[in-house]
Amino acid sequence: MQFTRISPDLEESIPTTPSLTLLLQAASQNRMNLPLASFSAEQVRWAVETGLGPLLRRATADDPEAKTSPFWPLVQGADLTARVIAAEHLGAMDEIIRACEGNTPPLTLLKGISICEQHYPESHLRLMGDIDVLVDQEAIPIVETLLLELGYCHASEYPPEFYEAHHHITPLFHPRTKVWVEIHRALFPASSLVGSDRVFGLENLGAELQPSEFRGRPVYRLSDELQVVYLAAHWAFGFRRVGGMVGMLDLIYLLGNTRALRWERIIDWLDSSVASTYVYLLLSYLERRRLVDIPPQILKGLFSRQRSFGRVNLKALHVLIDRYVTDGRGFGPVVSARNFEILWRTLLLPGPPSRNVARVFWNLLPSRNWLLRTVTGAAPSE
Numbered sequence: 395m396q397f398t399r400i401s402p403d404l405e406e407s408i409p410t411t412p413s414l415t416l417l418l419q420a421a422s423q424n425r426m427n428l429p430l431a432s433f434s435a436e437q438v439r440w441a442v443e444t445g446l447g448p449l450l451r452r453a454t455a456d457d458p459e460a461k462t463s464p465f466w467p468l469v470q471g472a473d474l475t476a477r478v479i480a481a482e483h484l485g486a487m488d489e490i491i492r493a494c495e496g497n498t499p500p501l502t503l504l505k506g507i508s509i510c511e512q513h514y515p516e517s518h519l520r521l522m523g524d525i526d527v528l529v530d531q532e533a534i535p536i537v538e539t540l541l542l543e544l545g546y547c548h549a550s551e552y553p554p555e556f557y558e559a560h561h562h563i564t565p566l567f568h569p570r571t572k573v574w575v576e577i578h579r580a581l582f583p584a585s586s587l588v589g590s591d592r593v594f595g596l597e598n599l600g601a602e603l604q605p606s607e608f609r610g611r612p613v614y615r616l617s618d619e620l621q622v623v624y625l626a627a628h629w630a631f632g633f634r635r636v637g638g639m640v641g642m643l644d645l646i647y648l649l650g651n652t653r654a655l656r657w658e659r660i661i662d663w664l665d666s667s668v669a670s671t672y673v674y675l676l677l678s679y680l681e682r683r684r685l686v687d688i689p690p691q692i693l694k695g696l697f698s699r700q701r702s703f704g705r706v707n708l709k710a711l712h713v714l715i716d717r718y719v720t721d722g723r724g725f726g727p728v729v730s731a732r733n734f735e736i737l738w739r740t741l742l743l744p745g746p747p748s749r750n751v752a753r754v755f756w757n758l759l760p761s762r763n764w765l766l767r768t769v770t771g772a773a774p775s776e
Contacts, residue, residue: 413722414440489544500614526578
């Protein structure tokens with residue numbers, strides 16, 4: 395049986411220019427002359443809420459009318475706050491590297507703390523909620539002890555047993571700087587679908603660590619090719635609507651600054667992998683919005699490696715991204731927060747696209763407890 399519709403709320407064509415696509419285009423073109431007045435109040439507030447406030451400040455820096463806008467204090471405040479937070483994270487990373495120097499092998503920087511200085515024009519443009527570092531298994535107790543000596547403490551709502559099989563140890567928090575640190579033993583949980591992909595295995599990971607520096611001290615970073623796969627997979631695997639545009643910005647700056655990317659290596663890694671779906675989703679969206687320039691044969695090769703998307707599935711996810719990520723629309727009765735999560739998770743499952751569409755309809759059926767809570771506010775039955 396062929397399904398051709400997801401819901402009435404998703405069957406409209408994708409709009410020509412989602413609200414903050416213009417801002418992402420400014421990042422891809424390194425423009426700083428956007429008129430702040432071209433953004434509505436809702437767009438400015440969503441840009442700040444979703445982590446692009448500093449980018450909005452940079453993109454409108456050469457607008458002579460920007461400072462007279464009623465939104466200027468909000469934009470300026472977001473930029474100044476981001477500068478302070480970035481300085482705290484970068485300073486904390488420097489302190490940690492100094493403490494580990496001579497005691498452990500060089501740390502491997504991941505995600506924001508790696509890419510903010512490597513590919514962003516200004517490090518504070520990259521919103522960071524924490525510091526992520528990858529550490530050799532035998533060195534983890536040493537790094538953990540050194541962080542405790544620096545004033546960090548373990549903080550989590552989960553018991554210690556949860557982290558015994560997790561891809562990072564219990565998060566550490568510094569009460570003075572408010573900086574969180576996650577010490578990784580792997581890139582993804584081994585029990586997850588994506589965690590078993592060979593591209594993220596220890597053998598491939600070791601081969602793709604590149605010697606680098608952080609403020610003059612030795613560290614490792616992932617190769618640009620592995621960064622593309624990791625950032626896209628992390629974006630889709632742990633997707634969050636608020637902050638979802640940060641992952642887009644990561645790929646825009648990385649691909650814009652890397653001219654000799656070994657695409658054939660990426661395509662080889664992604665053959666029969668779960669990550670192929672995640673990578674294709676993000677790259678196809680950015681290409682469709684003309685935010686990155688990827689040769690058609692590369693996208694074709696990536697599409698052939700994934701097993702989740704047909705035309706309907708991919709369009710549905712692109713519409714979800716347009717409306718609830720770049721456009722920042724609030725949820726409603728048709729696409730609620732619950733339904734958005736179900737749509738996202740189900741349409742990304744590996745398997746025949748038609749089966750995933752069928753699963754969507756089944757999974758959207760409300761459970762008895764959910765329906766009871768939604769309609770009456772009553773507590774679920776035991």
